[in-house]
Amino acid sequence: MNYKVNVKLALVFIFGVAMGFLESIVVVYLRQLYYPYDFKVHLVIPSHMVQIEMFREIMTIVMLVIVATLAGEDKFRRFYYFIYLFGIWDIFYYVGLKMLLNWPSSILTWDILFLVPTEWFGPVLAPVIVSLTFIFYGVIMILKKENFDFVQMLIGLCGGVIIFATFVTANSTTLNYDWYMFALGEGLLLFSMIEKFALARKKPKKII
Incomplete structure (x- = not known):
C-alpha cells in the first residue's frame, strides 16, 4: 500500500512540475506581448483579455482538482493531494520563470499572484512559503492517512482567510505588504497541523 501511495505522490509531483513550467512558459508569452521592454507588476491590458486570463486561471485550478480527485481515495485524501499539487505547481512556476527570464530578481520581488x-x-x-507549507502538510497527511477534525479545519481555514486577505489588500503601488498578518495566518496553518498530531497522540490505545 505504501508503495502505491509513493508512486502516486511521485506521479502527482511530476505533473505539478510540468504544469508549473507550462504556466511559466505561458507567462513568458504574455510578458513578451504586453511588456516587450520592461515587466511591470500591474496588468495594463484590455479588459476582455483580463477576462480571458481569469478564465485560464480558473481552468488551471480545475485541472489541479481533477488530478487530485483521481489520485485521492476519499474526500480527505483528495484535498491533501490538491494542496500538495498546488504547492508544487506554484513553486515550479517561479522556478520556470527564473530559468527562462532570470525573474524574480529576489524572493522579495513583487508579483501579481492571481486574478480571481x-x-x-x-x-x-x-x-x-504557503506552497512549501501545502507540500509538507499534504505529504504528511497522505502518508499518515489522517482525516480532518472540526477544530483543525477551523484553525486552518482561519489561517487561509488571513493570508488571502493580505494578498488582496496588499498595495502594489507602495509595495506595502502586511508580513505580521501573514505570519499570523501561516502560524495558524502550521498550528492546525500540530494540533492534529497532538490530538492523535492523546488518543488512548485500545487494550486487547
Whole structure:
C-alpha cells in the first residue's frame, strides 16, 4: 500500500512540475506581448483579455482538482493531494520563470499572484512559503492517512482567510505588504497541523 501511495505522490509531483513550467512558459508569452521592454507588476491590458486570463486561471485550478480527485481515495485524501499539487505547481512556476527570464530578481520581488475573484499581490516569498507549507502538510497527511477534525479545519481555514486577505489588500503601488498578518495566518496553518498530531497522540490505545 505504501508503495502505491509513493508512486502516486511521485506521479502527482511530476505533473505539478510540468504544469508549473507550462504556466511559466505561458507567462513568458504574455510578458513578451504586453511588456516587450520592461515587466511591470500591474496588468495594463484590455479588459476582455483580463477576462480571458481569469478564465485560464480558473481552468488551471480545475485541472489541479481533477488530478487530485483521481489520485485521492476519499474526500480527505483528495484535498491533501490538491494542496500538495498546488504547492508544487506554484513553486515550479517561479522556478520556470527564473530559468527562462532570470525573474524574480529576489524572493522579495513583487508579483501579481492571481486574478480571481480579484487581483492578488505580494512579494514572491509569501506564496512560496504557503506552497512549501501545502507540500509538507499534504505529504504528511497522505502518508499518515489522517482525516480532518472540526477544530483543525477551523484553525486552518482561519489561517487561509488571513493570508488571502493580505494578498488582496496588499498595495502594489507602495509595495506595502502586511508580513505580521501573514505570519499570523501561516502560524495558524502550521498550528492546525500540530494540533492534529497532538490530538492523535492523546488518543488512548485500545487494550486487547
